[in-house]
Amino acid sequence: MKFSPLINELIDSLRCLPGVGAKSAQRMAFSLLQKNRTGALKLSAALHDAMEHVQHCETCRNFTEQRLCEICSDEERTASGLLCVVESPQDVIAIEQSGEFSGLYFVLMGKLSPLDGIGPSEIGMPLLQQRLTEGAVNEVILATNFTMEGEATAYYITEMCKGLDIPVTRLAQGVPIGGELEQVDSNTLGRAFKTRSSL
Amino acid sequence: MAEFMVEHYVLHATPYKETSALVTGFSLELGKIRYVAKGVYGKSNKFKGLTQAFTLFSTRLSGNGELKSGYASEALHKPVALQGTALYCALYCNEVLVRLLPHEEPFETGFHFYQHTLQRLAKEPQAEPVLREFELFLLQELGSAYDFFYDALSNDPIAPEKSYDFVLEQGFCLASATSKQAFLGEHILAIGQQNWSPQALKVAKYFTRLALSPYLGNKPLKSRELFQKPL
Numbered sequence A: 001m002k003f004s005p006l007i008n009e010l011i012d013s014l015r016c017l018p019g020v021g022a023k024s025a026q027r028m029a030f031s032l033l034q035k036n037r038t039g040a041l042k043l044s045a046a047l048h049d050a051m052e053h054v055q056h057c058e059t060c061r062n063f064t065e066q067r068l069c070e071i072c073s074d075e076e077r078t079a080s081g082l083l084c085v086v087e088s089p090q091d092v093i094a095i096e097q098s099g100e101f102s103g104l105y106f107v108l109m110g111k112l113s114p115l116d117g118i119g120p121s122e123i124g125m126p127l128l129q130q131r132l133t134e135g136a137v138n139e140v141i142l143a144t145n146f147t148m149e150g151e152a153t154a155y156y157i158t159e160m161c162k163g164l165d166i167p168v169t170r171l172a173q174g175v176p177i178g179g180e181l182e183q184v185d186s187n188t189l190g191r192a193f194k195t196r197s198s199l
Numbered sequence B: 001m002a003e004f005m006v007e008h009y010v011l012h013a014t015p016y017k018e019t020s021a022l023v024t025g026f027s028l029e030l031g032k033i034r035y036v037a038k039g040v041y042g043k044s045n046k047f048k049g050l051t052q053a054f055t056l057f058s059t060r061l062s063g064n065g066e067l068k069s070g071y072a073s074e075a076l077h078k079p080v081a082l083q084g085t086a087l088y089c090a091l092y093c094n095e096v097l098v099r100l101l102p103h104e105e106p107f108e109t110g111f112h113f114y115q116h117t118l119q120r121l122a123k124e125p126q127a128e129p130v131l132r133e134f135e136l137f138l139l140q141e142l143g144s145a146y147d148f149f150y151d152a153l154s155n156d157p158i159a160p161e162k163s164y165d166f167v168l169e170q171g172f173c174l175a176s177a178t179s180k181q182a183f184l185g186e187h188i189l190a191i192g193q194q195n196w197s198p199q200a201l202k203v204a205k206y207f208t209r210l211a212l213s214p215y216l217g218n219k220p221l222k223s224r225e226l227f228q229k230p231l
């Protein structure tokens, strides 16, 4: 069946949403047209504004429409001298929710992955280097993922910090709270043993 | 539809659709393979982490086309414990293999050599000889078995004190007087014997880069950037 040009365009555009194929795009388009034009107009305005105005924070690379994001503008957090390096904005949210950390972040927006064409400059290493050289950071906390690429990224940053004489720490790994040992995969369990702490 | 098991290492995995991954692997049975690992990033994380590099997997594949479907994967051992520079080197090996292995051409000796290389990288303090031997092995197996002991033109033995030009697909021949980037015979012989002095390693790196270039294409290898010191 053929749709009118505008409907076609809408269905086509909806497919840029992650996980949305042809069928769901169709369903979304008709649902919006039939039931929720106000919401859809709001969505279209929000999409437009965000895409036009959200940039990367000049110091941490996280998304923001200001020059500096809210966290980087916080003087208390800046004074802590702690810098936590994460792969994605979602990681910032996760750490913020833990309420444990009150320093600054550096958001890589990815991880070293040569086969995906992502090298040091694609994840902002020159900017990080510049930030570390400026001297306001007393400790770098590496919170990249515990994957091969995450480890390679952590190592790269560790070497950079060594060259600048800045202490580096890595998030500890272990058995999740509420987790049962038999459910934990053997690599995690092995690592938890190696990094066990005295009570 | 044909269904079969392969033992393989994941060379590269990228997210595909919502919960799957597009995997390029190096298998014992078929050489380089490509498959969709269904649901590996899904919530029911039964197969979670089963696209990690440097782990030997046994995977059930199906399909007759170039792109297979992968179902149950099982890790046959823990990931090879690669850290720091060794990890960079292993990523470099993966990038090289993705570039130059032909699709679905069994390469059993290559598979074993790769496995051996990973284990050496994890154990040995010096990664460079391991990488050079990996590259030299690939050159030889890909049909570019250069002679490091005889002049490619005159057939005279390579003399340690003389200079030689390297010509792609031919090999080393006595350098002309105007030659700028000649190799010293001593170093060529050392590469042939895999007798690694710091100088021989440096020359070997330059040589393998030249000799592998037809296989790797014009695009520079991204993993080489990892070895460059931060600015």
Ligand SMILES: [Zn+2]
Residues within 6 Å of the ligand: A057, A058, A059, A060, A061, A062, A068, A069, A070, A071, A072, A073
């Ligand atoms: Zn910021």
